Amino acid sequence: MDVLQLQRKLREHQAAMIREGFLDDQFSQLQKLQDESSPDFVIEVVKMFFDDSENLLNNMTRALGQVPVDFKQVDAHVHQYKGSSASVGAARVKNVCATFRNFCEAQNLEGCVRCLQQLQHEYSLLKNNLQYLFRLQEEIQAAGGSIPTIE
Amino acid sequence: MWFKAPESCNCIEPQWPADELLVKYQYISDFFIALAYFSIPLELIYFVKKSAVFPYRWVLVQFGAFIVLCGATHLINLWTFTIHTRTVAIVMTAAKVLTAVVSCITALMLVHIIPDLLSVKTRELFLKNKAAELDREMGLIRTQEETGRHVRMLTHEIRSTLDRHTILKTTLIELGRTLALEECALWMPTRTGLELQLAYTLRQQNPVGYTVPIHLPVINQVFSSNRAVKISPNCPVARLRPHTGKYMPGEVVAVRVPLLNLSNFQIYDWPEVSTRSYALMVLMLPSDSARQWHVHELELVEVVADQVAVALSHAAILEESMRARNMLMEQNVALDLARREAETAIHARNDFLAVMNHEMRTPMHAIIALSSLLQETELTAEQRLMVETILKSSNLLATLINDVLDLSRLEDGSLQLETTTFSLHSVFREVLSLIKPVASVKKLSLTLHLASDLPAYAVGDDKRLMQTILNVVGNAVKFSKEGSISISAIVAKPESFKDARIPEFHPVSSDNHFYLRVQVKDSGSGIHPQDIPKLFTKFAQSQAVTTKGPAGSGLGLAICRRFVNLMEGHIWIESEGIGKGCTVTFFVKLGIPDRSNESKLAFAPKVMGNHVTTNFGGLKVLVMDDNGVNRSVTKGLLLHLGCDVTAAGSSEECLRIISPEHRVVFMDVCTGLDGYELAIRIQEKFKKRQDRPLIVALTGNTNKVTKENCMRVGMDGLILKPVSVDKMRGVLSELLEHRVLFEAI
Numbered sequence: 001m002d003v004l005q006l007q008r009k010l011r012e013h014q015a016a017m018i019r020e021g022f023l024d025d026q027f028s029q030l031q032k033l034q035d036e037s038s039p040d041f042v043i044e045v046v047k048m049f050f051d052d053s054e055n056l057l058n059n060m061t062r063a064l065g066q067v068p069v070d071f072k073q074v075d076a077h078v079h080q081y082k083g084s085s086a087s088v089g090a091a092r093v094k095n096v097c098a099t100f101r102n103f104c105e106a107q108n109l110e111g112c113v114r115c116l117q118q119l120q121h122e123y124s125l126l127k128n129n130l131q132y133l134f135r136l137q138e139e140i141q142a143a144g145g146s147i148p149t150i151e
Numbered sequence: 152m153w154f155k156a157p158e159s160c161n162c163i164e165p166q167w168p169a170d171e172l173l174v175k176y177q178y179i180s181d182f183f184i185a186l187a188y189f190s191i192p193l194e195l196i197y198f199v200k201k202s203a204v205f206p207y208r209w210v211l212v213q214f215g216a217f218i219v220l221c222g223a224t225h226l227i228n229l230w231t232f233t234i235h236t237r238t239v240a241i242v243m244t245a246a247k248v249l250t251a252v253v254s255c256i257t258a259l260m261l262v263h264i265i266p267d268l269l270s271v272k273t274r275e276l277f278l279k280n281k282a283a284e285l286d287r288e289m290g291l292i293r294t295q296e297e298t299g300r301h302v303r304m305l306t307h308e309i310r311s312t313l314d315r316h317t318i319l320k321t322t323l324i325e326l327g328r329t330l331a332l333e334e335c336a337l338w339m340p341t342r343t344g345l346e347l348q349l350a351y352t353l354r355q356q357n358p359v360g361y362t363v364p365i366h367l368p369v370i371n372q373v374f375s376s377n378r379a380v381k382i383s384p385n386c387p388v389a390r391l392r393p394h395t396g397k398y399m400p401g402e403v404v405a406v407r408v409p410l411l412n413l414s415n416f417q418i419y420d421w422p423e424v425s426t427r428s429y430a431l432m433v434l435m436l437p438s439d440s441a442r443q444w445h446v447h448e449l450e451l452v453e454v455v456a457d458q459v460a461v462a463l464s465h466a467a468i469l470e471e472s473m474r475a476r477n478m479l480m481e482q483n484v485a486l487d488l489a490r491r492e493a494e495t496a497i498h499a500r501n502d503f504l505a506v507m508n509h510e511m512r513t514p515m516h517a518i519i520a521l522s523s524l525l526q527e528t529e530l531t532a533e534q535r536l537m538v539e540t541i542l543k544s545s546n547l548l549a550t551l552i553n554d555v556l557d558l559s560r561l562e563d564g565s566l567q568l569e570t571t572t573f574s575l576h577s578v579f580r581e582v583l584s585l586i587k588p589v590a591s592v593k594k595l596s597l598t599l600h601l602a603s604d605l606p607a608y609a610v611g612d613d614k615r616l617m618q619t620i621l622n623v624v625g626n627a628v629k630f631s632k633e634g635s636i637s638i639s640a641i642v643a644k645p646e647s648f649k650d651a652r653i654p655e656f657h658p659v660s661s662d663n664h665f666y667l668r669v670q671v672k673d674s675g676s677g678i679h680p681q682d683i684p685k686l687f688t689k690f691a692q693s694q695a696v697t698t699k700g701p702a703g704s705g706l707g708l709a710i711c712r713r714f715v716n717l718m719e720g721h722i723w724i725e726s727e728g729i730g731k732g733c734t735v736t737f738f739v740k741l742g743i744p745d746r747s748n749e750s751k752l753a754f755a756p757k758v759m760g761n762h763v764t765t766n767f768g769g770l771k772v773l774v775m776d777d778n779g780v781n782r783s784v785t786k787g788l789l790l791h792l793g794c795d796v797t798a799a800g801s802s803e804e805c806l807r808i809i810s811p812e813h814r815v816v817f818m819d820v821c822t823g824l825d826g827y828e829l830a831i832r833i834q835e836k837f838k839k840r841q842d843r844p845l846i847v848a849l850t851g852n853t854n855k856v857t858k859e860n861c862m863r864v865g866m867d868g869l870i871l872k873p874v875s876v877d878k879m880r881g882v883l884s885e886l887l888e889h890r891v892l893f894e895a896i
Binding site for chain 2: 025026029030032033035037038041044045048049051052080082083084086087088089
C-alpha cells in the first residue's frame with residue numbers, strides 16, 4: 001500500500017479509537033509532545049504504561065485473592081492505575097478504575113472482582129488497538145511519509 | 152544925479168539943495184543897503200564854510216561878487232549926494248558898469264540854477280515820504296515778529312501739556328494777554344452734536360452752561376472757512392457779558408477749532424474728513440477802544456486755532472491709548488485670575504477624581520469579589536439568581552465608573568496612549584473570544600475577516616484599541632436581536648481616504664505608520680439617520696432603542712471616538728434606517744515595528760504548530776511522582792516547554808536532588824500524605840522564601856479538602872490533572888509572574 005492510503009488508514013483508526021472512547025484528548029496532548037528532540041515519546045510512554053498496567057493488574061489480582069481482602073491495598077493499586085491511564089488518555093480504562101474505586105470503598109468484593117475482569121478486558125483491547133496504531137505508523141515512516149496528527 | 156557940468160570947475164554940484172530931507176533919507180538907506188550888501192556875502196561864506204555840502208560854490212562866488220558890487224555901488228552913491236569930484240564919478244561909473252555885468256551874468260546863471268534848486272526840494276520831499284513809509288513797515292515787521300514770538304510761546308505752552316483742560320485754558324489766557332482782549336471764550340459741541348456749549352472763558356471762572364444751537368447762520372459761516380471771521384458783537388455766541396461800555400462794544404472775531412473724532416481716526420485724511428466736529432473760539436476786543444482787528448492779529452488767531460486743534464488731537468489720542476492700555480491691563484488681570492481659577496478647578500477635579508477613583512473602585516471590587524465567591528458556595532436556585540443579578544449589576548456599575556473616569560481623563564487631555572508592540576491578530580481573537588459567548592446565546596453569527604496584508608505586529612495602545620473594538624462589537628451584539636455580525640480589518644489604502652463621508656480627514660501614510668480600517672456590520676435594529684450625530688455625544692440615549700432592549704450607558708461611543716481621535720483616526724456610523732442594521736467604520740493610526748522589536752516578541756504564544764517553543768529557557772524544574780507513567784508524561788510536557796527537567800520517583804530522592812537552582816517542584820499528591828510531608832520538608836530545607844523553589848501540587852482529586860491541605864502546608868500552587876500543553880504553559884507563566892496559582896476546584 002502506498003503512503004497516502006496508509007495515512008488515511010491511520011487517521012481513520014485514530015478517529016475510531018477516540019470515537020469509541022478508547023482514547024481521549026490526553027492522548028493527542030501526548031502526541032503534541034512528540035517532536036524532533038523526542039521522536040518516540042508517545043511509544044515510550046505507552047510502553048511504560050503497558051508495563052505498569054501489567055504490574056498493577058497482577059497486584060490487584062493478588063490482592064483480591066487474599067483472605068481477608070485488604071481493600072485499602074486494592075484501592076491504592078486502582079488509584080495508581082487510574083492515574084496512569086488518565087495520563088496516557090486511556091479513557092475507558094480510567095472510567096472502569098473509577099467504578100472499581102467505588103466498589104473498593106464500599107468493600108464490595110464481587111463488584112471489585114467484576115471490575116478487575118472488566119479492566120483486564122479493556123486493557124487488552126486498548127493494547128491491541130495501540131499496537132496496530134504503532135505498526136501503521138512504522139509502515140508509514142518506512143515508506144517515507146509523515147505521521148498525521150489528530151486534530 | 153547928473154547935471155550938466157558948469158564950465159568953471161571940476162566939481163559937480165547937485166541941482167536941488169532944497170530937498171535936503173529926502174537926500175538925507177536916501178543917504179541913510181544907501182548906507183544900510185551897502186552894509187547889508189557887504190554882510191550878506193560874509194554870512195554866506197560863513198555858513199557855507201560851516202556846511203559840509205554845498206554844490207554851487209561858484210554860484211556863491213558870483214552872487215557874492217554881485218552883491219559886493221551892488222553894495223559898493225550904493226556906498227559910492229553916498230558920495231554923490233554932495234559935491235563930489237570926478238574921480239568919484241568915474242569910480243561910481245566903473246562900479247555900476249561892473250555891477251551891471253555881474254548881475255546880468257548872475258541873472259543868466261540863475262536861469263539854470265533855480266530849476267535845479269527846486270528839484271532838490273522835490274527830491275527831498277520824496278525822500279522824506281519814503282522814510283516815513285519804511286518806518287511804518289519796520290513797525291509792522293516788528294509787530295509781526297512779536298506776534299510770531301507770542302504764537303511760539305503760546306504753542307509751546309499748549310503743547311507742553313497733554314491735558315485737555317490745561318491746553319484750552321492756556322490758549323485763552325495767552326491769547327488774551329497777547330492780543331489784549333476783553334473776553335475770550337470757547338464753545339464746545341455737546342454730545343448730541345446739535346448744540347454748542349460754553350466750555351471755557353477767560354474772565355469768568357465757571358461759565359454757566361449756556362448753549363447755543365449749532366445751526367445758526369453765523370456759526371455755519373465760521374465753520375465753513377478756516378479763517379478767522381469777524382462777527383457781530385450782538386450774535387448769541389458773542390453776548391457773554393452784560394454790555395458795560397458806554398459806547399461801541401469791541402469788535403469780535405470767531406474761528407473754528409477742528410476736533411478729532413475718535414471713532415473715525417483717519418490719519419491720512421486729516422484734516423479733510425467731512426464728518427468733522429468743530430469748537431468755536433470767540434475773541435472780543437476791549438469795548439470803548441477804537442481798536443480794530445488787524446490782519447496780522449487775525450492770522451495769529453488762525454494759527455493758534457490750528458495749534459490748539461493739533462494739541463487737542465494729541466491729547467485725545469493719548470487719552471484713548473491710556474484708556475485702552477488700562478482696559479488691557481484689567482483684562483489681563485482678569486484673565487490671569489480666571490486661568491488660575493481654572494487651574495485650581497482642574498487640580499481640584501483631578502484630586503477628586505483620583506480619590507473617587509480609588510474610593511469608588513474599592514467597594515466595587517469588594518462587591519464583585521465577594522459576589523463571585525458567594526456564587527461558588529452552596530446556594531438555592533433562587534439565591535443563585537439573586538447573586539447573579541448582583542454580579543451583573545455590579546459589573547455594569549464598575550464598567551460605568553471606569554467609563555466615566557476614563558472619559559473625564561480623556562476630556563482634559565490628561566490621558567495618554569501607551570505604546571507597545573503587540574500582535575494585531577491576538578487583539579481581534581481576544582475580542583472574538585470575549586464576545587462569542589454572548590453572541591451565541593443570542594444566536595448571532597460572528598465572523599472575523601483579517602486581511603492578508605495586515606501586519607502581524609503593530610505599535611500602539613493595544614488595551615485601548617481592544618476596548619474600542621470591544622465596545623463597537625459589543626454594541627453591535629447588544630442591538631441585534633438576530634442575524635449576523637461581521638468584523639473586518641484591512642490596511643487602509645490612500646484611495647479609501649477620499650471618502651465623501653469624511654471630507655475633513657486627510658491622513659498621510661508614511662514608512663513608520665499605517666492606518667488600520669476596521670468595519671463592523673450588523674443586521675440589527677439599525678439607527679434613524681437623524682440620530683446618528685447624537686450617538687457620539689455623551690449620555691445621549693437613542694430613542695430608537697425599544698424599552699425592552701438593553702440600555703447603553705451612553706458613554707461607550709463617546710469614549711471610542713476619543714480614543715480613535717487620540718490615535719489620529721476617525722470613526723463614523725452609517726445606517727440605512729430602522730431595522731436595516733448598521734455599519735461602524737473606524738480608522739486608527741498604528742506604528743510599524745522595526746525588525747529589532749520582533750525578537751522581543753518571541754515569547755508571544757503561538758497557537759499553532761508542533762515545534763518546540765523555548766519559552767521557559769531552561770527553567771530548572773523538578774518532578775516528583777512515584778507513578779512512572781505519570782512521571783514520564785509530566786516530564787515530557789515540561790521538556791516540550793523548554794524546561795530543564797529532573798525527575799524523582801520518591802520523596803527521598805526528591806529531597807536528595809533538590810537544589811536552589813530548581814525554580815519549581817511539581818509533586819503528585821494523589822498518594823496519601825507523602826506529598827504534604829515532602830512539602831513541609833522542602834520548606835524546612837530552604838529557610839528563605841526566595842531560595843526555595845515554588846512547590847506545586849498535581850492532583851486528580853477534585854475536592855476542596857485537597858486544596859485546603861495544600862494551602863495549609865504552604866504550597867504555592869495546585870493544578871488539576873490532566874494537564875495539557877497550553878495549560879502547563881499558562882501555569883508556568885502565571886507561576887513565574889505571580890508566584891502563586893491555585894486552580895479553582
